[in-house]
Amino acid sequence: MVDKTARPRVITVANQKGGVGKTTTAINLGTALAAIGQNVLIVDLDPQGNASTGIGIDKLDRDVSTYHVLIGEKSLSEASVSTNIPRLSVAPSTLDLLGVELEISQYDDRAYRLKKSIADGVVTANGDDFDYILVDCPPSLNLLTINAMAASNSIIVPLQCEFFALEGLSQLLATVEQIKQSINPNLSIHGIVLTMFDSRNNLSAQVVDDVRQHMGEAVYKTVIPRNVRVSEAPSYGKPALLYDFKCSGSQAYLKLASEVIQRENLLKPEAA
Numbered sequence: 001m002v003d004k005t006a007r008p009r010v011i012t013v014a015n016q017k018g019g020v021g022k023t024t025t026a027i028n029l030g031t032a033l034a035a036i037g038q039n040v041l042i043v044d045l046d047p048q049g050n051a052s053t054g055i056g057i058d059k060l061d062r063d064v065s066t067y068h069v070l071i072g073e074k075s076l077s078e079a080s081v082s083t084n085i086p087r088l089s090v091a092p093s094t095l096d097l098l099g100v101e102l103e104i105s106q107y108d109d110r111a112y113r114l115k116k117s118i119a120d121g122v123v124t125a126n127g128d129d130f131d132y133i134l135v136d137c138p139p140s141l142n143l144l145t146i147n148a149m150a151a152s153n154s155i156i157v158p159l160q161c162e163f164f165a166l167e168g169l170s171q172l173l174a175t176v177e178q179i180k181q182s183i184n185p186n187l188s189i190h191g192i193v194l195t196m197f198d199s200r201n202n203l204s205a206q207v208v209d210d211v212r213q214h215m216g217e218a219v220y221k222t223v224i225p226r227n228v229r230v231s232e233a234p235s236y237g238k239p240a241l242l243y244d245f246k247c248s249g250s251q252a253y254l255k256l257a258s259e260v261i262q263r264e265n266l267l268k269p270e271a272a
Contacts, residue, residue, distance in 0.1 A: 007129050007130065007131050008041070008118070008122070008129065008130040008131060008132060008133045009131065009132050009133070009153050009154075009264060010118060010132075010133045010135065010151055010152045010153050011132065011133070011134050011135070011152060011153065011154050011155065011156055011190055011260075012134075012135045012137060012145075012148040012149055012151075012152040012154075012155045012156070013025055013026040013029070013134055013135065013136050013137065013155075013156050013158065014135075014137045014145060014148065014149070014155055014156075014157065014172070015139065015157055015158055015159070015168065015172060016139060016140060016141055016168065016171055016172050016175065017139060017160075017168040018139035019139075019160065020139075020158045020159060020160040020168075020195060020196075021158045021160060021195035021196055021224065022136065022137070022139065022158045023046065023050045023051050023054060023136050024054075024158075024195070024230060024234075024240075025156065025158045025193060025195065025224070025253075025256075026042055026051050026134050026135075026136040027042065027051055027054045027055055027136075027234075027239045027240075028230070028239050028240050028241060028249070028250070028253040029134065029156070029253055029256055029257055029260065030042045030055075030088055030132070030134050030239075031055075031085055031088060031239040031240075031241045031242065031253070032241060032253045032254045032256065032257035033131070033132055033257045033260070033261075034085055034086065034087040034088040035085075035241060035254065035257070036254070036257055036258070036261075037087070038087065038131040038132055038261075039087050039089075039124055039128055039129065039130045039131045039132075040087060040088050040089070040130065040131065040132045040133075040134065041076075041080055041089045041090070041091065041122065041124075041130045041132070041133045041134070042055065042088070042089070042090045042091070042133075042134050042135075042136060043066060043076070043090075043091045043114070043133060043134070043135045043136065043148075044066060044090060044091060044092050044093040044136050045066055045093060045097065045114075045135055045136060045137050045138065045144045045145070045147070045148055046093055046097075046136055046137060046138045046139075046144075047093060047094075047095055047096075047097040047098045047138065047144075048093075048138070049092060049093045049094060049095075050136075050234070051090065051092075051093075051136040052090060052092035052093055053234070053237060054233070054234040054237065054238075054239070055083050055085075055088070055090055055237070055238075055239060056083060056084055056237035056238060057081060057083065057090055057092045057237075062081070062092050062094065064078055064079045065079055065091070065092050065093055065094040065096065065097075066079055066091050066092070066093045066097065067093065067094055067096035067097050067100055069091065069113070069114070069117050070097075070100050070104060070113045070114065070117075070144075070147065071100065071103055071104060071113075072113070075117060075120060075121075075122070076091055076117040076118060076120075076122040077121070077122045077123055079091040079092070080122065080124075080125075081125075082124075082125050084242070085239070085242060087124075089124060089125070089130075097144065100143075100144070101142060101143040101144070104143070105143070110143060111143070111146050111147060111150050111183055112147070112150050112151075112183075113147055114135070114147040114148060114150070114151040115147070115150050115151035118133065118151055135148040135151070135152060141175055146179065146183065149176070149179045149183070149184060149187055150179070150183045150184045151184075152184070152187060153186065153187070153188070153190075154187065154188045154189065154190035155176060155187065155188070155189055155190060156190050156191055156192075156193060156260075157169065157172060157189065157191070157192045157193070158193050158195045158224075159192050159193065159194055159195065159211060160194075160195050160196045161194055161195065161196055161197045161198065161201075161203070161204040161207040161208060161223075162196075162203070162207065163203065163207070165207050165210075165211060166207075166210060166211060166214060169192070169211070169215075173189070176189065189218055190260070190263060191218060191219065191220045191259075191260070191263060192211065192215055192218050192219045192220065193219075193220045193222065193223075193224060193256060194207070194208055194211060194219065194220070194223045194224065195223075195224040196224065196225075196226045197223045197224065197225050197226060198225070198226045199225070208223065220256060220259050221259060222252055222255045222256040222259050223252070224249060224252045224253065224256070225248050225249060225252060227240070227247055227248050227249035229243060229244040229247035229249060229250070230247065230249035230250070240253065241253060241254070
């Protein structure tokens with residue numbers, strides 16, 4: 001078991017490219033971690049709010065969101081709401097996040113607003129500590145993504161099995177290195193998860209081989225397959241594990257959750 005005294009572990013799910021399964025990974029990894037007994041909070045920092053709606057939270061019905069957390073009006077605990085999934089909570093986003101960069105850019109601590117809110121303490125509705133905080137970012141390097149990386153112990157990088165995968169990955173790794181040097185020296189790559197793998201496509205297999213050759217042990221053993229049920233689930237406001245527990249995508253995210261916890265034991269000595 002992972003040392004509870006190091007909790008919560010804050011992991012950003014990020015990629016500067018859109019359409020790679022970033023939000024899908026945040027939702028379903030969070031659900032899978034909750035399913036195996038972890039208290040999980042998903043922090044939605046994407047103004048589109050897909051992580052919120054994909055888990056069944058009505059953004060329009062929320063008076064408190066991650067926007068209010070970043071401008072310092074509300075705590076992260078106040079923004080967090082329980083979901084229909086036991087042990088899983090979400091701090092939803094709203095379109096207000098589109099203007100938050102202008103509002104906080106004048107502050108000296110503009111890159112550390114999320115980090116401060118986590119340091120101030122965040123607990124479940126029952127008063128229990130969270131084991132994991134997963135931060136879902138917009139598909140770009142902006143102040144929201146920088147806040148996520150500044151607050152995190154590590155980053156999970158979803159990587160679609162397509163031709164330009166490695167090109168986009170090199171850009172992200174360069175960004176992470178910049179953040180380490182200037183903002184968060186303890187930031188590390190938790191792992192790279194290959195998504196949307198199509199076993200019928202020779203290119204998918206070639207991408208997997210290329211990424212493993214270049215990145216080695218940084219790549220998770222678990223590969224997330226392209227799966228219709230995973231794609232359908234958000235339209236019902238459900239994670240894939242709740243929509244169809246037995247589908248290949250759901251089972252892959254359960255395996256990924258187990259692998260994430262196993263890596264936590266290896267990363268523990270580096271914990272900040």
